[in-house]
Amino acid sequence: MIADHLPVLVVVLPLVGAVATLLAGWADRRLCFPIAMATTVIQFCISLVLLSQVMQTGPLHYNLGNWLPPWGIEYVIDQLNGFVLAVILFLCVLSCLYANRSILSEIDEKKIPAFYTVLLLLVTGVCGIAVTGDLFNLYVFLEISSLAAYALVAIGREKRALISSFTYLVMGSVSACFILLGIGHLYIVTGTLNMADLARVLPPLYGSTVVQTAFIFFIIGLSIKTALFPLHLWLPDAYRYSPSAVTVLLSTIVSKIGVYALIRILFSVFTPSFIIIDIPVMEVFCWLAAAAIIGGSVIAIAQTDLKRMLAYSSVSQMGYILLGIGIADSIAVTGGILHILNHAVMKGCLFMIAGAFIYTSGIRSIEDLRGIARTMPLTAAAFVIAAASMIGIPPTVGFMSKWFIALGALESGQWIFVLVILASSLLTAVYFWKVIEYMYFREPVPACGEAITSARDPPAGMLAPILVLAAACVLFGIFVSIPLEIIVPFVTGILGGT
Amino acid sequence: MDQTSVLPVLAICIPAVAAALILIFRNRPVIRESWTILASFATLACVLSMLPLVFSGTEPYAALFPILPGLSLSFRADAFALIFALTSSGLWVMNSFYSIGYMRAHHGENLARYFFCFAVAISAALGVAFSADLLTMFIFYEILTLSTYPLVVHAETEEARMAGRKYLAYLLTAGIFFLLSVLITYYLTGGTAFAAGGILTGHGSALLMTILFITFLIGFAKAAWIPLHSWLPSAMVAPTPVSALLHAVAVVKAGVFGIARVVFYVFGIDMVSALGLGLLLACIASFTIIVASMMALTQDNLKKRLAYSTVSQLSYILLGVALLTPSGIIAALIHIPFHAFMKITLFFAAGSIIVMTGIENISEMKGIGRRMPITMLMFAIGAIGVCGLPPVCGIITKWYLALGAIEAGQLVFLAVILTSSILNVLYFFPIISTAFFEKPDADTGIHEAPLFMLVPLTITGICSVLLFLFPDWPFLNLVTMAESVITGSVMP
Numbered sequence: 001m002i003a004d005h006l007p008v009l010v011v012v013l014p015l016v017g018a019v020a021t022l023l024a025g026w027a028d029r030r031l032c033f034p035i036a037m038a039t040t041v042i043q044f045c046i047s048l049v050l051l052s053q054v055m056q057t058g059p060l061h062y063n064l065g066n067w068l069p070p071w072g073i074e075y076v077i078d079q080l081n082g083f084v085l086a087v088i089l090f091l092c093v094l095s096c097l098y099a100n101r102s103i104l105s106e107i108d109e110k111k112i113p114a115f116y117t118v119l120l121l122l123v124t125g126v127c128g129i130a131v132t133g134d135l136f137n138l139y140v141f142l143e144i145s146s147l148a149a150y151a152l153v154a155i156g157r158e159k160r161a162l163i164s165s166f167t168y169l170v171m172g173s174v175s176a177c178f179i180l181l182g183i184g185h186l187y188i189v190t191g192t193l194n195m196a197d198l199a200r201v202l203p204p205l206y207g208s209t210v211v212q213t214a215f216i217f218f219i220i221g222l223s224i225k226t227a228l229f230p231l232h233l234w235l236p237d238a239y240r241y242s243p244s245a246v247t248v249l250l251s252t253i254v255s256k257i258g259v260y261a262l263i264r265i266l267f268s269v270f271t272p273s274f275i276i277i278d279i280p281v282m283e284v285f286c287w288l289a290a291a292a293i294i295g296g297s298v299i300a301i302a303q304t305d306l307k308r309m310l311a312y313s314s315v316s317q318m319g320y321i322l323l324g325i326g327i328a329d330s331i332a333v334t335g336g337i338l339h340i341l342n343h344a345v346m347k348g349c350l351f352m353i354a355g356a357f358i359y360t361s362g363i364r365s366i367e368d369l370r371g372i373a374r375t376m377p378l379t380a381a382a383f384v385i386a387a388a389s390m391i392g393i394p395p396t397v398g399f400m401s402k403w404f405i406a407l408g409a410l411e412s413g414q415w416i417f418v419l420v421i422l423a424s425s426l427l428t429a430v431y432f433w434k435v436i437e438y439m440y441f442r443e444p445v446p447a448c449g450e451a452i453t454s455a456r457d458p459p460a461g462m463l464a465p466i467l468v469l470a471a472a473c474v475l476f477g478i479f480v481s482i483p484l485e486i487i488v489p490f491v492t493g494i495l496g497g498t
Numbered sequence: 499m500d501q502t503s504v505l506p507v508l509a510i511c512i513p514a515v516a517a518a519l520i521l522i523f524r525n526r527p528v529i530r531e532s533w534t535i536l537a538s539f540a541t542l543a544c545v546l547s548m549l550p551l552v553f554s555g556t557e558p559y560a561a562l563f564p565i566l567p568g569l570s571l572s573f574r575a576d577a578f579a580l581i582f583a584l585t586s587s588g589l590w591v592m593n594s595f596y597s598i599g600y601m602r603a604h605h606g607e608n609l610a611r612y613f614f615c616f617a618v619a620i621s622a623a624l625g626v627a628f629s630a631d632l633l634t635m636f637i638f639y640e641i642l643t644l645s646t647y648p649l650v651v652h653a654e655t656e657e658a659r660m661a662g663r664k665y666l667a668y669l670l671t672a673g674i675f676f677l678l679s680v681l682i683t684y685y686l687t688g689g690t691a692f693a694a695g696g697i698l699t700g701h702g703s704a705l706l707m708t709i710l711f712i713t714f715l716i717g718f719a720k721a722a723w724i725p726l727h728s729w730l731p732s733a734m735v736a737p738t739p740v741s742a743l744l745h746a747v748a749v750v751k752a753g754v755f756g757i758a759r760v761v762f763y764v765f766g767i768d769m770v771s772a773l774g775l776g777l778l779l780a781c782i783a784s785f786t787i788i789v790a791s792m793m794a795l796t797q798d799n800l801k802k803r804l805a806y807s808t809v810s811q812l813s814y815i816l817l818g819v820a821l822l823t824p825s826g827i828i829a830a831l832i833h834i835p836f837h838a839f840m841k842i843t844l845f846f847a848a849g850s851i852i853v854m855t856g857i858e859n860i861s862e863m864k865g866i867g868r869r870m871p872i873t874m875l876m877f878a879i880g881a882i883g884v885c886g887l888p889p890v891c892g893i894i895t896k897w898y899l900a901l902g903a904i905e906a907g908q909l910v911f912l913a914v915i916l917t918s919s920i921l922n923v924l925y926f927f928p929i930i931s932t933a934f935f936e937k938p939d940a941d942t943g944i945h946e947a948p949l950f951m952l953v954p955l956t957i958t959g960i961c962s963v964l965l966f967l968f969p970d971w972p973f974l975n976l977v978t979m980a981e982s983v984i985t986g987s988v989m990p
Binding site for chain 1: 681
């Protein structure tokens with residue numbers, strides 16, 4: 001009975017949780033965290049059940065309010081969003097656990113109920129995007145998650161956070177306009193908003209300028225959301241000035257859901273033959289992704305602030321995902337989708353570590369981290385593992401996605417992107433190794449000596465998620481066949497055999 | 499004939515497990531170092547236990563779970579692999595004792611990190627030896643790079659950090675080329691498993707194969723061929739046991755071993771000779787042999803001189819590979835263990851001098867042979883061996899290498915070998931004469947190093963002589979087995 005309603009439950013639950021958190025927060029602030037935690041854990045369990053159902057019986061369809069599609073809103077869960085949903089909620093659980101301790105030092109106490117409420121609203125939006133099969137519904141959830149994200153960026157004590165949140169809001173609204181216009185254009189031509197229905201109706205209309213315009217609007221709108229170079233300008237500040245737990249959420253779930261929406265629109269609403277044959281936009285897309293990969297890394301090398309460095313590294317890594325998708329070869333797309341999981345795990349881990357440094361020692365600058373490995377050995381070790389994964393050292397997860405994307409580029413004869421991927425590994429090594437050298441092989445600077453010697457590994461609530469993600473970097477690398485079993489059928493479905 | 503067996507995996511796992519135990523007991527020096535010793539003996543025993551199997555014609559083989567579709571982590575202990583594995587694990591035993599003596603006397607800090615990284619590096623070196631496909635080899639090759647980096651920067655001085663950066667810059671860049679080569683190989687053939695006679699035949703044009711060969715060579719920058727050698731002399735800033743085992747044996751031999759594997763088991767002799775790539779490699783090797791020997795002449799720092807000597811000697815192996823003749827192959831493969839024994843003796847001696855006197859420069863070593871007679875005697879044995887003179891095992895290499903050059907009809911390489919021998923004598927004999935025949939400046943009361951250091955050094959020195967007297971078991975037998983497998987595939 002209840003099992004039939006799981007697709008909608010995964011969205012409704014955090015919405016109810018958000019209200020419950022707000023009400024409970026009035027009574028006692030300490031109740032907020034358990035409620036939020038319980039909500040995300042239950043959601044994660046639901047997502048695993050959904051994923052296993054999809055793997056056994058194929059895509060699930062759920063008609064909201066029993067209105068039949070294409071008139072009603074339909075929720076569809078196939079391998080792709082089953083996978084993305086599980087990844088995102090896994091990170092949500094860990095971020096929520098991490099937030100409990102880490103926000104104490106970064107957020108005013110009276111804002112704690114608001115924090116958890118907005119966090120659950122963010123989760124609502126993100127899960128909604130993941131499960132919906134309706135284009136307009138997707139837009140609504142995109143706005144919910146974006147508004148929640150703007151609020152979360154501004155919730156900290158830093159004054160600059162307000163400015164970065166505002167920039168984020170402006171850019172996000174521009175992006176939303178493009179997406180909404182895209183949806184409008186498609187609706188004018190087809191009269192439907194259901195994705196599956198659109199995919200049926202659209203092919204004869206591919207010659208239409210309106211459809212092509214809509215397509216370009218989608219690409220631009222979602223490129224801003226995913227911070228594709230050179231539309232990434234909102235990202236570094238938003239990541240740098242938001243509280244650590246929020247940075248983790250932004251870099252893992254918010255950016256990943258944007259990529260998911262992009263894949264969905266590229267491959268499920270439109271068809272691969274359209275994007276490959278009718279419009280050469282993928283060519284441009286690949287080059288932009290390549291520019292992101294190299295540009296993001298180069299700028300990251302120049303950073304002195306750890307979180308900002310990681311933010312630019314995100315720009316670069318998102319480029320990997322988009323390059324994999326842009327090459328539109330089945331192996332490369334597999335690599336791109338795999339990198340959604342991989343980058344979420346690695347970057348989540350790294351931002352949590354950056355937050356842990358701030359929490360225990362107050363240090364944000366890379367230069368001041370000298371010698372911190374002695375007093376925070378576990379945190380530093382986790383950093384090394386995650387950094388190795390970012391560089392793409394086997395047998396970590398980062399290597400696996402790199403392998404697939406490079407192999408896909410090779411198969412489709414685009415040698416230049418193979419070189420881009422390999423060269424970027426080196427650039428990544430440069431900026432991560434700088435941090436590792438400072439942490440392990442240098443004496444503390446006098447000004448920070450006190451902060452370094454008194455630093456300790458963070459409390460268990462923060463350390464546990466860090467170590468889980470670091471372990472995941474290696475485990476998913478060795479047992480990469482587990483995520484592949486989910487991804488490959490989807491890719492085969494849209495692009496044909498591997 | 500393959501026989502499924504856990505032994506190769508076990509040999510790789512023992513040092514890895516020891517590394518974990520070292521980390522757990524990081525604050526208990528005696529227990530921590532006992533694990534190193536125990537693991538080194540256990541690893542050697544494990545490798546030795548594979549010898550009878552291999553001699554009887556069965557090859558222990560293990561394929562673990564697939565890491566990528568169609569590519570599983572796979573290991574094979576053939577004769578070829580055992581040459582390298584036996585050398586590394588055997589000398590690890592010696593080096594473990596020496597390390598304890600040296601590190602306690604000289605670098606007291608961060609010993610847990612030192613022994614941890616050392617064990618991981620040995621595990622990775624064995625992984626390179628036993629890997630049965632390119633991807634597995636690549637994985638361990640990269641782990642080897644990363645695990646040795648903390649050893650290079652162990653002293654945490656500015657010089658050490660710069661050397662560390664150079665080390666990573668060279669070797670990670672090389673790793674990228676290696677990865678590119680693996681990708682291309684996989685793309686062309688749909689697999690990466692080694693097979694005697696090569697797997698690339700009939701896949702791709704001559705130009706592509708030449709490019710691939712070159713990217714492979716760059717990928718194996720650990721072989722320190724000129725101009726990709728300069729990380730090695732810089733890495734001498736590491737503690738001497740690291741220079742001795744890793745930068746004379748495990749790391750650099752992983753590079754030449756990799757090149758040999760690729761030439762014989764990925765490209766195959768036929769293709770390499772048909773495309774003239776053997777000649778290319780032989781020219782690179784000859785250039786390296788001569789130039790590195792000349793560079794060694796100019797070094798006053800003993801470890802640096804030994805490092806350039808290593809660069810030169812590694813290219814003996816490459817030259818042997820490049821000749822593509824039976825004797826050349828034997829020379830190449832036999833030089834892997836022989837050079838290891840001789841060079842580790844030399845480094846052990848250099849390390850003992852540093853610990854007892856603090857002297858690193860040859861010009862300051864006047865009369866040191868009178869104060870540390872056993873150490874310097876062993877040094878002399880190692881030096882004689884590297885020069886290729888009897889009664890030390892180096893001459894066996896030189897003999898086969900010369901034969902190989904004649905078999906290949908390339909007399910110019912014979913000249914290279916002879917020139918190099920002269921240069922070797924020129925850069926080693928001044929050290930010996932300074933040490934034994936010049937008068938010390940003052941009586942400083944220097945004496946032999948502690949037994950923890952002196953005994954391993956004596957053993958490796960004596961072994962170098964014994965390997966000359968009795969080269970057959972196990973090394974020459976293994977080498978001839980490997981050679982017949984490699985050449986047998988050419989002439990069925």
